[in-house]
Amino acid sequence: MFLNLAKLLGPARREQVFLVHPVQLSRWLDEAWQAAALVPPLPIGSVSTRPPSIGGAFIVDALDLPQQLPPASLLPSGIDLADVDRYRDQTIPPAGPGLLWHHLMYAYLIESTGALEVFAEVVRRLVVGETLGQLSPESVKWVRATEELFFRDPPLFSIAGVTSELRPQARVNRRNAYWRMFGFDLPHPIPARWAPPTPDTPWKADVGAGVNTDFRSKWSELLRQVWLGLEHFTNTSGAKPTDEAYIATLCRALADMLNHRRRGGLLAREEFAYVTTLSWFHLTLLSDTPIVADLKAQASHPSERLAMIAERVGLRPAQRARELFDLAEPMSSVLRAIEIGSFDDDAAAATLFDPNGALGKEMRDLINQWQSATGERIKERVTATAVLTDRQPLRLPTPGGTDGRRPVAPAVEGRTYAPAPRSGGAETVRPG
Numbered sequence: 001m002f003l004n005l006a007k008l009l010g011p012a013r014r015e016q017v018f019l020v021h022p023v024q025l026s027r028w029l030d031e032a033w034q035a036a037a038l039v040p041p042l043p044i045g046s047v048s049t050r051p052p053s054i055g056g057a058f059i060v061d062a063l064d065l066p067q068q069l070p071p072a073s074l075l076p077s078g079i080d081l082a083d084v085d086r087y088r089d090q091t092i093p094p095a096g097p098g099l100l101w102h103h104l105m106y107a108y109l110i111e112s113t114g115a116l117e118v119f120a121e122v123v124r125r126l127v128v129g130e131t132l133g134q135l136s137p138e139s140v141k142w143v144r145a146t147e148e149l150f151f152r153d154p155p156l157f158s159i160a161g162v163t164s165e166l167r168p169q170a171r172v173n174r175r176n177a178y179w180r181m182f183g184f185d186l187p188h189p190i191p192a193r194w195a196p197p198t199p200d201t202p203w204k205a206d207v208g209a210g211v212n213t214d215f216r217s218k219w220s221e222l223l224r225q226v227w228l229g230l231e232h233f234t235n236t237s238g239a240k241p242t243d244e245a246y247i248a249t250l251c252r253a254l255a256d257m258l259n260h261r262r263r264g265g266l267l268a269r270e271e272f273a274y275v276t277t278l279s280w281f282h283l284t285l286l287s288d289t290p291i292v293a294d295l296k297a298q299a300s301h302p303s304e305r306l307a308m309i310a311e312r313v314g315l316r317p318a319q320r321a322r323e324l325f326d327l328a329e330p331m332s333s334v335l336r337a338i339e340i341g342s343f344d345d346d347a348a349a350a351t352l353f354d355p356n357g358a359l360g361k362e363m364r365d366l367i368n369q370w371q372s373a374t375g376e377r378i379k380e381r382v383t384a385t386a387v388l389t390d391r392q393p394l395r396l397p398t399p400g401g402t403d404g405r406r407p408v409a410p411a412v413e414g415r416t417y418a419p420a421p422r423s424g425g426a427e428t429v430r431p432g
Helices: 002-009 011-019 022-038 058-063 104-112 115-128 137-150 170-182 215-231 244-260 268-285 290-294 302-312 321-339 346-353 358-374
Strands: none
Touching: 002 011, 002 022, 002 268, 011 137, 011 268, 011 290, 022 058, 022 137, 022 268, 058 268, 104 115, 104 170, 104 268, 104 321, 115 137, 115 268, 115 302, 137 268, 137 290, 170 215, 170 268, 215 244, 215 346, 215 358, 244 321, 244 346, 268 290, 268 302, 268 321, 302 321, 321 358, 346 358
16 A cells, blocks of 8 residues: 555655654555545456455445544544645545555565565664664654554554454464465565464464465466467467467456455455555665665665665575566556456457557566566476477576675574575475
8 A cells, every 4th residue: 555655645755655654654544445445447458347356345334434524534644745744634545536455466475575574674673773773864764664553563443453362463464364365375484583383384274165275276377378379469370279268267267266265355454454564665675765775775676675685684585586576566456357357258358468468568577477486387388298398598587697686694594585495496486
C-alpha cells in the first residue's frame, strides 16, 4: 500500500512517505482498506465484472470503519499530500476510485530477497548501539516509523493488526499465508534470534487440506504454454503448437485454486497487512532514500542497495534478488487478472502471448525473470529421449561484469538469507 501512497505524492516526492508520522500512516491503512470497495475492474486482459480478488467485496464492508456522515470523520489519517508535515482533517484518497493493493505473491517475492530480515537487523543495531554511524533527520524518522509499524504490536483495532496471543509471531504468520496460498516456503529460515522454539515449521500446523500444493506446477505449465505461443506467434506454415483453449483452461484452474483459499474472505486482511509491510521495504530500496544514503548503499537497482546494506550488518540477501525484485509487481498484476477471470476465454488468453501487445511483452519478461530466479527451464521441454539444447543461458545477465553483487562479509551462522547452492552451483533461490 505504501507504493500507492508514493504514487499519490508523485514521482518527485515519493520518498516523503517516510516523513509521515507513523500514527497517520497507521490510520491511513484503515482508510485504504475502506476504499477497496471502490476499486474498478483491472485494466488488463478482458473486461471482468468480478469483485477484486479478496474473497468478495463483502469482506471490505465487514471489517472497515463505521460509516460516517460528512464532514465528520472518525480518527482520519489527516495526511496532507501537499505538505506531509502538516495535519489536515481529511481522509485520503478523498474522492475517486479506491486503491488496489498487490497480490500476496508480491509480498512473497519481496520477502524472498531477504530485505525484511536485513532491515530488521539494521533497525535493531540502530536502536541498541552505534555501529552504523550517525543518521540524518529523515533517516531518524524512517527508523522510528519502521519500528513502530512493523516490529511492535499494531495499534488496537487496526485493520493491519494480524498478530495476537493466538498467532503472536509475524514471521510465522506470513509464512503460513504463503504456504496456504502457493505451497511455498521462503528460501531462508527464520533467523535464530527470532525463531520459535518448536516445531520447525509451525506455519504448517493445523492448516488441514487448505494448501495449494500444485500451484507451482500449474503456474509453470502456464508459463511454458505462453512461451510456446510467443515463440510460434508468427508461424505461417509448419507446426504451430499454440493452444489458446488450453491456456484459458490453465488460467481458470489457477483462478479456482487461488479463490478457493479466499472463500468467506479468508486471507484478505492478512494479504493486505503483509503486502503493506513488504511494500515499505521495497519502497525504501527503490531509490537512494535517506536511510540508503546514510548506510552508504547508493546504487542503481534495489538488489544492489540491499546487498550493500546487508554487508554492513554481516548478512547476505538472496543471490537472485535482482530477478525477485523485478518479478514482484508484474507477477502480482498477472495473478490478480487471472483470479478475476480476465483470461477465461480463448480470445483473452491469446493476449498473453501476443508479442505486439504490452501484455505479451510483459509476459516475455516475466518468463525470463522466473526462469532465472528459480532455475526452472521454462523454455525447454523434456522429450522421451533427450532434453532440447539450451537456446540461451539459464540465468539473465546482470550489470557489473560478474554477478552484479558486491563482495559480502562472511555469513553469520544461521543468519544467511539465501539457501546454499545446489550441487553444481546452478541454482540458489528457488521460490517454493
